[in-house]
Amino acid sequence: MKKITILVFLCAFYSFKAYGQIRPEDPRLFIDSAVVLMDEQKYLEADGYFMTALSKIDLLPADFCFFFGKNSLFLKKYTQSIDWLNKYLELKGSKGQFSKETLTLLEKAEEGFRVNRGSTSSADVNSKFFYLNTIKCDDDKPIVCPVCKGNDVIISTDRLGEKVYKECPYSTNGVLTCTEYNLLIQGNLKPKRK
Numbered sequence: 677m678k679k680i681t682i683l684v685f686l687c688a689f690y691s692f693k694a695y696g697q698i699r700p701e702d703p704r705l706f707i708d709s710a711v712v713l714m715d716e717q718k719y720l721e722a723d724g725y726f727m728t729a730l731s732k733i734d735l736l737p738a739d740f741c742f743f744f745g746k747n748s749l750f751l752k753k754y755t756q757s758i759d760w761l762n763k764y765l766e767l768k769g770s771k772g773q774f775s776k777e778t779l780t781l782l783e784k785a786e787e788g789f790r791v792n793r794g795s796t797s798s799a800d801v802n803s804k805f806f807y808l809n810t811i812k813c814d815d816d817k818p819i820v821c822p823v824c825k826g827n828d829v830i831i832s833t834d835r836l837g838e839k840v841y842k843e844c845p846y847s848t849n850g851v852l853t854c855t856e857y858n859l860l861i862q863g864n865l866k867p868k869r870k
Contacts, residue, residue: 706726706729707729710725710743713725719750719751722747726744730744738764739773739774741761741763742764742774744760745778746777752788757788758785761785819852819854820852821847821851823844823845823846828844845868
């Protein structure tokens with residue numbers, strides 16, 4: 677099964693490369709390689725690929741947060757795992773593809789952290805990547821708010837199944853500045869509206 681996974685990955689890589697859709701320095705290649713290695717329980721090697729991908733990422737994908745957090749748990753880097761799994765939940769909420777698994781992994785990471793308090797050392801990775809600006813951008817160019825998806829309104833459903841409309845507390849007309857976006861991704865943007 678593992679050989680088939682690697683073969684499929686290599687075929688996809690060469691077909692994308694042939695059509696010019698993926699460049700050799702594309703972070704997706706490193707992320708995909710890391711996920712394959714993680715599935716093969718080669719967590720330390722996977723970590724190297726994740727770190728390389730992280731240095732090449734401009735916009736932080738939610739799936740990267742999940743996989744990096746999961747691999748960090750296997751490496752017993754509990755603080756790092758907690759941070760990245762929480763970041764996945766911030767970006768995807770409870771409806772993400774990996775949300776249920778993320779909650780299970782998060783419990784394990786928190787338990788590991790409680791048991792091994794003080795013996796983990798992931799602060800360097802977190803301070804270098806996680807808490808810095810997530811994307812490089814220009815404040816002049818507005819970014820679509822990921823909370824309201826550019827609508828400036830958040831639509832939810834109440835217990836009776838009725839739609840509830842609420843003004844987005846973060847965006848202005850459905851967009852954010854680069855600074856606001858980075859603060860939002862870091863969990864530090866304060867709501868404008870109550």
